[in-house]
Amino acid sequence: MNKIIQFGEKVEGYDIPVLNEREIRASAGLFFLAVFTSLMVIIFQGNFLPVKYVITIFFADFIVRVLVNPRYSPSLILGRLIVGNQTPEYVGARQKKFAWIIGLVLSATMFTFLVIVNAFSPITGITCLVCLTFLFFESAFGICLGCKVYTLFNKGKTQYCPGEVCDKKSKQAIQKTSLVQLLIVLVFIGGVILAGILFQAKISKQPYDLFGLTNTSK
Numbered sequence: 350m351n352k353i354i355q356f357g358e359k360v361e362g363y364d365i366p367v368l369n370e371r372e373i374r375a376s377a378g379l380f381f382l383a384v385f386t387s388l389m390v391i392i393f394q395g396n397f398l399p400v401k402y403v404i405t406i407f408f409a410d411f412i413v414r415v416l417v418n419p420r421y422s423p424s425l426i427l428g429r430l431i432v433g434n435q436t437p438e439y440v441g442a443r444q445k446k447f448a449w450i451i452g453l454v455l456s457a458t459m460f461t462f463l464v465i466v467n468a469f470s471p472i473t474g475i476t477c478l479v480c481l482t483f484l485f486f487e488s489a490f491g492i493c494l495g496c497k498v499y500t501l502f503n504k505g506k507t508q509y510c511p512g513e514v515c516d517k518k519s520k521q522a523i524q525k526t527s528l529v530q531l532l533i534v535l536v537f538i539g540g541v542i543l544a545g546i547l548f549q550a551k552i553s554k555q556p557y558d559l560f561g562l563t564n565t566s567k
Contacts, residue, residue: 355418357442363509367439368419370491370511375428378488380407384481400477401464407480408456415449441509448483448495455480
């Protein structure tokens with residue numbers, strides 16, 4: 350029977366506690382969507398209410414996953430439901446705990462300033478941007494930035510990283526990037542910038558209602 354307070358699961362074939370990276374990425378994606386959406390509401394409407402709810406949920410969730418048990422984290426439970434049919438990708442729990450402690454500190458900072466003090470400042474803005482960066486890299490690329498920091502201070506002790514990046518190995522042919530491919534990316538970026546400059550007047554025009562559905566007549 351699993352203990353209520355513990356960090357990581359014991360899985361046959363693994364000599365240390367592990368977590369399912371697929372669930373973690375799903376959870377990060379949900380939080381990224383919530384934080385990004387609430388940030389857009391602030392930018393375009395000046396409404397801070399949604400972000401206060403999101404921060405409170407974010408903070409409470411990280412308290413559960415760090416101080417109690419990731420198994421009972423609401424967002425990770427939702428992540429498990431979403432990717433339940435996918436084969437688990439196990440990662441070491443130790444580095445994840447370190448990364449989530451960073452998340453707990455960041456969410457506690459935002460909760461203190463925005464919810465308790467009810468004030469915004471460059472501190473809350475930078476903290477929110479850092480959180481979004483961490484969540485985006487986790488959900489989009491499967492890169493745990495907090496785990497990267499942990500690895501810097503614990504070289505040789507980190508096991509079972511996402512994508513086996515902890516293991517020293519050479520890239521396979523399909524993973525290598527050629528000079529031609531890099532050149533294509535640079536040319537593409539340059540083309541986008543040039544197109545933006547040349548067609549700025551055209552693109553900046555407000556589009557009109559093709560079918561006139563928004564027109565109201567008295």
